[in-house]
Amino acid sequence: MSDVLIVTEHRRGELRDVSFEMISAGRELADETGGKLHAAVISGDVDTFADQVNRDGVDAIHTISDGEEFNHDIYTQALEQLANELDTSYVLIPHSVNGLDYAPAVAEALSLPLVTDAVAHSFDGTLEVTREQYGGKVETTIEVEADRAALTIRPAEWPQADGMGEADISTFDAAIDESAIRSTVTGFEEAAGGDVDISEADVLVSIGRGIEEEENLPLIEALVEATDATLSSSRPVVDNGWLPANRQVGQSGKVVTPDVYIAIGISGAVQHVAGMKGADTIIAINTDANAPIYDLADYGIEDDLFDVVPALIEEFGGSVPDM
Amino acid sequence: MKVLVTVAEVAEVEDKFEVSDDEIAEQYLTYDLNEWDDYAVEEAVQLSEEEEDVEVITATIGPERSEETIRMTLAKGADRAVRVWDEAIESADYLDINSKADLLAAVVEEENPDLVLSGVQSGDKANGATGVSLAQKIGFEWGAVVNKLELDVDGGVATVHRELEGGVEEVTDIETPAVLTIQSGINEPRYASLRGIRQAQRKPLDVQTLEDISLDADVVESPLAQTSMYKPESESDTTMWTGSPEDEAAQLADLLRNKGVVDA
Ligand SMILES: Cc1cc2nc3c(=O)[nH]c(=O)nc-3n(C[C@H](O)[C@H](O)[C@H](O)COP(=O)(O)OP(=O)(O)OC[C@H]3O[C@@H](n4cnc5c(N)ncnc54)[C@H](O)[C@@H]3O)c2cc1C
Numbered sequence: 001m002s003d004v005l006i007v008t009e010h011r012r013g014e015l016r017d018v019s020f021e022m023i024s025a026g027r028e029l030a031d032e033t034g035g036k037l038h039a040a041v042i043s044g045d046v047d048t049f050a051d052q053v054n055r056d057g058v059d060a061i062h063t064i065s066d067g068e069e070f071n072h073d074i075y076t077q078a079l080e081q082l083a084n085e086l087d088t089s090y091v092l093i094p095h096s097v098n099g100l101d102y103a104p105a106v107a108e109a110l111s112l113p114l115v116t117d118a119v120a121h122s123f124d125g126t127l128e129v130t131r132e133q134y135g136g137k138v139e140t141t142i143e144v145e146a147d148r149a150a151l152t153i154r155p156a157e158w159p160q161a162d163g164m165g166e167a168d169i170s171t172f173d174a175a176i177d178e179s180a181i182r183s184t185v186t187g188f189e190e191a192a193g194g195d196v197d198i199s200e201a202d203v204l205v206s207i208g209r210g211i212e213e214e215e216n217l218p219l220i221e222a223l224v225e226a227t228d229a230t231l232s233s234s235r236p237v238v239d240n241g242w243l244p245a246n247r248q249v250g251q252s253g254k255v256v257t258p259d260v261y262i263a264i265g266i267s268g269a270v271q272h273v274a275g276m277k278g279a280d281t282i283i284a285i286n287t288d289a290n291a292p293i294y295d296l297a298d299y300g301i302e303d304d305l306f307d308v309v310p311a312l313i314e315e316f317g318g319s320v321p322d323m
Numbered sequence: 324m325k326v327l328v329t330v331a332e333v334a335e336v337e338d339k340f341e342v343s344d345d346e347i348a349e350q351y352l353t354y355d356l357n358e359w360d361d362y363a364v365e366e367a368v369q370l371s372e373e374e375e376d377v378e379v380i381t382a383t384i385g386p387e388r389s390e391e392t393i394r395m396t397l398a399k400g401a402d403r404a405v406r407v408w409d410e411a412i413e414s415a416d417y418l419d420i421n422s423k424a425d426l427l428a429a430v431v432e433e434e435n436p437d438l439v440l441s442g443v444q445s446g447d448k449a450n451g452a453t454g455v456s457l458a459q460k461i462g463f464e465w466g467a468v469v470n471k472l473e474l475d476v477d478g479g480v481a482t483v484h485r486e487l488e489g490g491v492e493e494v495t496d497i498e499t500p501a502v503l504t505i506q507s508g509i510n511e512p513r514y515a516s517l518r519g520i521r522q523a524q525r526k527p528l529d530v531q532t533l534e535d536i537s538l539d540a541d542v543v544e545s546p547l548a549q550t551s552m553y554k555p556e557s558e559s560d561t562t563m564w565t566g567s568p569e570d571e572a573a574q575l576a577d578l579l580r581n582k583g584v585v586d587a
Contacts, residue, residue, distance in 0.1 A: 011487070069493075072465070095451070097487045100443070100504070101467035104420065104456035113546045114420050116450045128550070134336045134447055138347070139555045146546035152452075182464040182498040186482075191490040203584050227585045239508035245490070252486050260584055262575075281582070283575060284561075288338040290554070299578065300561045301571045311572035316585065 002033035002089035007040045007079065008053050009094050011070070012188065015052055018094040020160035025153045026092050027057035027161065032123035036060065038086055042078050043067035056163030062172040072102040073181040078174040080109040095152035107150035115142050116152040135269050136292035156274060194246040201230035203260045206249055208234040210265015210286065210305055214242045218321040219309055220264065226318025232256065234266045250275035265305050268293030324374060324476060326367045327436035329427055329454065330381040330396055331357040332389040333447040345552040356392045359442025363505040365512040366472060367440050368400035374476060378402050382430045384423060386413065390528060397523035398515035405430055409532035415543035422543045424456035429536035431461050439502040443468050458502035466497045470506040
């Protein structure tokens with residue numbers, strides 16, 4: 001019997017959605033191994049969180065009340081002790097930004113092999129994990145030739161568990177070594193607000209690294225003007241300083257749900273897709289037929305943006321800038 | 324002060340490629356400096372420009388081919404480089420996170436840096452785990468997904484912003500020595516100057532075998548095996564507009580007009 005331990009995630013007093021997805025991912029694995037599903041709730045208002053996490057499929061919830069906000073030193077120590085105490089075979093952690101900050105340390109502390117960013121898993125005596133490579137252009141199967149492992153779970157891949165649960169909720173007294181806490185969260189900051197709110201727009205013309213140079217941006221701006229759309233972008237365009245941060249769509253930028261999203265020279269990396277998959281109609285202009293954006297797009301133009309965009313501008317009666 | 328930057332060379336896949344025997348043939352791959360490591364190198368070089376006596380060392384696990392990439396980081400301002408490689412690593416079936424962190428930990432042991440900078444993830448494998456795994460192995464404190472760094476060298480504290488989801492940043496004080504994984508956008512990576520490229524040719528690039536860093540060959544053994552690789556099946560049916568760019572543009576325009584989202 002191989003038990004599964006999932007870790008939930010909260011921020012500034014609220015559980016994050018990924019916590020409920022973890023229940024589904026963990027339950028699926030526990031059903032296959034024939035084990036129990038345990039959930040860990042660490043730091044903050046653990047009693048309230050535990051009640052919220054008590055959804056269908058969870059067998060036991062363990063609360064560890066040390067700390068307020070996420071701190072990787074507390075999480076690592078607490079999970080090492082809890083997993084040892086429960087003798088769980090599989091530890092599942094969200095592949096979120098905070099997950100990146102403690103999952104490898106937990107795996108190391110427990111001497112578990114680690115497979116990250118799982119998009120699927122199956123167990124049939126051995127655990128097999130599916131993960132992507134090369135920006136989503138291929139998938140690979142990783143076979144775990146060990147009885148125990150740690151996995152990180154890609155957010156938004158599993159459905160959120162719902163339905164009232166009947167889990168046993170108990171307090172786990174972790175012995176946290178305060179001297180090993182060598183980092184302190186001192187606050188939070190909201191990144192760039194500013195003039196436009198791209199999440200309000202009906203039509204977004206969104207540009208990615210395919211634009212190549214800042215000097216080429218006027219071409220996209222002319223299209224935006226001709227269609228009366230709003231300009232947004234993928235991360236590299238913001239990283240390069242070509243557009244301000246409030247234009248960025250994705251995991252670390254804005255989540256947008258326009259009527260039409262036109263992705264130009266954007267590959268469709270998972271962190272980008274996290275911000276725009278809710279768009280009503282998605283149109284991709286990309287020379288690479290294998291780009292993952294086409295897994296999502298309703299319409300596509302597999303052609304060079306430097307040919308298509310000028311044609312589009314003319315179609316809408318705009319003027320193509322000299323470049 | 325010594326700053327060690329882990330630098331990976333990553334593979335990018337050409338637009339048209341095939342997967343055969345569960346791998347992508349060399350002919351479809353091109354190699355480059357990992358995007359996130361480029362930002363980590365820049366951050367280290369900027370530190371060396373701001374503070375007195377900072378030595379920047381890059382550490383790479385990679386075959387001879389990666390020396391071109393390593394020289395590029397030297398041309399951008401790193402002082403010297405270590406490249407770990409030998410036959411045992413070359414013939415490893417699956418170099419997992421744990422093995423990579425073990426190899427890098429051995430380099431850290433030799434070099435004794437005050438600060439280690441890694442990229443958040445590599446562009447090809449995207450594990451996003453090596454830096455934090457390394458920190459736990461060597462007993463350093465750490466911070467992942469850092470998009471702002473202020474170092475108080477005398478106080479032994481790195482004040483960082485960790486870029487969380489949804490435009491929120493966490494401000495954290497981290498005791499040094501520490502491993503920080505660097506997020507893209509933290510700075511503007513420089514291009515190597517011609518002078519830098521010339522100088523890089525004379526900077527030390529040491530190749531270390533497992534034996535040199537006092538490790539046994541079993542360090543590259545893994546309980547993980549990659550048993551298949553394939554192109555994912557497309558989950559949606561995309562309507563492709565074809566023809567000349569003008570034809571394609573006309574079809575897109577029709578759709579927007581029919582939806583009533585543009586007037587033009
Ligand atoms: C923690 C974390 C958070 C992140 N958050 C975000 C986020 O919020 N938002 C985000 O976007 N990314 C985010 N990323 C980065 C993400 O992983 C990708 O690196 C990024 O989305 C890639 O942007 P891109 O598609 O513009 O570039 P690329 O992946 O380089 O794609 C460029 C595309 O343009 C196409 N192209 C090139 N030339 C042309 C041409 N002439 N005509 C037509 N097509 C062309 C190419 O075929 C390619 O598909 C995050 C990463 C991490 C690790």
